[in-house]
Amino acid sequence: MGKSMVTQKLGERTITNYFPAGHADALSFAEAVMDGELTVYSQTTPVGSDQADESFAVNVMIQQNSDNRKTYLKFVLKATKDEIDLFPALQGKTFNGIKADKVVVVSSRLQAH
Known part of the structure; x- marks a missing residue:
């Protein structure tokens, strides 16, 4: 399952939302129900390791x-x-x-x- 961040700009205010969905699903949802100027950022393949001492x-x-x-x-x-x-x-x-x-x-x- 993908992970997407949607920024919603309403005038001078920007709201950031995170959705456990791929780019297409997050974009479709945002365009259907969210107001303002919308930008969708989707997670790509992670780089590096989550292991560190x-x-x-x-x-x-x-x-x-x-x-x-x-x-x-x-x-x-x-x-x-x-x-x-x-x-x-x-x-x-x-x-x-x-x-x-x-x-x-x-x-x-x-x-x-």
């Missing part, structure tokens, strides 16, 4: 130089990676409409599983 819980701020807008990302980093690996992986990419010109690690905490 240790990892880092990371909170990163990215900032766009042109207008100083910023956003925050929280994620789990591989234990074999460190902060140095984050900068080239994030710089120049766009998240939440903000291009990552500047990357700052706000917190990084080792966690055992």
Whole structure:
């Protein structure tokens, strides 16, 4: 069974819904009963492994130089990676409409599983 995320934009507000359905079923359902501008994202084949002994819980701020807008990302980093690996992986990419010109690690905490 697939997994789909449907974003529903109503004016300035965006609502995110998750459905245990494939892309076609989620899209058909959303178009039939949901209001607003709809976008359906469907899960593809997973990559990597869900097995890890240790990892880092990371909170990163990215900032766009042109207008100083910023956003925050929280994620789990591989234990074999460190902060140095984050900068080239994030710089120049766009998240939440903000291009990552500047990357700052706000917190990084080792966690055992």
